[in-house]
Amino acid sequence: MHILFVDESGSPPESDKAHAQPYFVLGGIVIPEDIWAKVASDLARLKSHHHIDGEIKWRYFAPDRGGKAHALSHLSAEQRETLRTQLYEVIKHYKSIRLICVVTDTVKAYELGYIKTGDDLYWYSYKQLTERFQYYMQDLERVVGQKLNGMVVCDHRGPKDDARLRELHHKLMNGKSGVISAYGNMVEGLFIAPSHLSVGIQFADMVAGAVYRAFRTTDRRFADQITSAFRSSPAGKIEGYGVVKFPKGW
Template identity: 45%
Template sequence: MYLCFIDESGSPPKPTQIERRPPYFVIAGVIIHEAQWHGISEELNALKNRPEFRVRGEIKWRYFGPQNTDHCNSVAHLDQAARDAFRAAFYAIITKRKAVKIIACVASVAAAYEQPYVRTQEDLYQMTYKPVSERFQYFLQDMERTVGSSQLGIMIADHRGKSQDEGLRHRHHRFVEGDAPVFSTYKNYIETIFLTPSHNSVGIQLADMVAGAIGRKFNSDERQFYDAIEPAFRRNGTRIDGYGLVKFPTKGWR
């Protein structure tokens, strides 16, 4: 059984906010086999408890910014050098495990809103989610061919709010049940999409940090942390585009 934890970088802007918000919106997924979850969780706890860090609470990408003043910031006591060292060690938990894979979709917000089926923030979110859900299915199919037996998976997302959760769950079921114009079937999926608060989920926190690194690369042209996670992307040979990293919309992305 594989678990795909997903989270987004920032929030999807409204159509009226395009000029004032970052040009790209990202949803990222971290794929973990069930047997590896405990090891990852234990290693993260050990990292947080290291004497030079002593981190308590949830790990979020936004906490690492020098200007973040969130009262819940778990790394507020660390200087920027220590924050960067913690972040590098955090990403190493992912990249040291060859079986852990990253998949993501980067939406060009302006181009997305030019599509007739993207009219609202939730349309943007859900259509950015769609390629991620498809790549998880493709990953499960790849593993099925590799090991010679059925490989099943569950999608787990961050809880955002009642209406947003209900909307995503409804769209997810449309994809999985084939009641939407998609190019893939989801025969390896189990159950619905599960939604949980990020502070209760190690996997969601991993996905948040991955989405943040990808968002920083595309929105600010800063590659440091993207390069740190790049080895973990799903790929075909050396190719990541279209396999581990998808752009939406396919036509008109800019």
């Protein structure tokens, strides 16, 4: 079993706010079940070493400006950077971990006739992400020569948003249209967990944040640290495989 943990960076805006929020990222980290316990142990070790009580989130690494205290408030800027690097080292350490992200240009997406709302942005980004996860499972299955299954775990967003996403996920898994991929390797159902209770979602948040920053500010310092973990083509191409742009062509 391979588990795709998903979190977002940025928010899918409504059309009138797209220029102010030009990018939206869904970040995914694929963790095989046989190494999940090791990843969980690594995260627990880092939290203990840095005396962290609570979840780790990308936004907690920003400089504090008198806001609400959080799990990293006691760390200096230098200590936070060390921790961030150590988290990315965990990702790179396990060769069977793969990263898949969808980067949506919200302005260009709204130029498409079928994108009308922020929900549409999330839905089509999620579709791109789960399709690439299915393709990855198919590719891996051919390599190992046996049937492999995958499941998706998403961060809790809110009762109504969660219910909507479950419906969309069900539609994808059971769709018969030619524009919907066959999800033959996917376990039925979508699992939703609060980020503070999920090791995988905390890592997915760190991945999504790094990719969002790379596109929003062209600062690639953090995305470059995890480049080797992104899904890629046999020739080593990441774009379209591990980093997917929506819509195409930008």
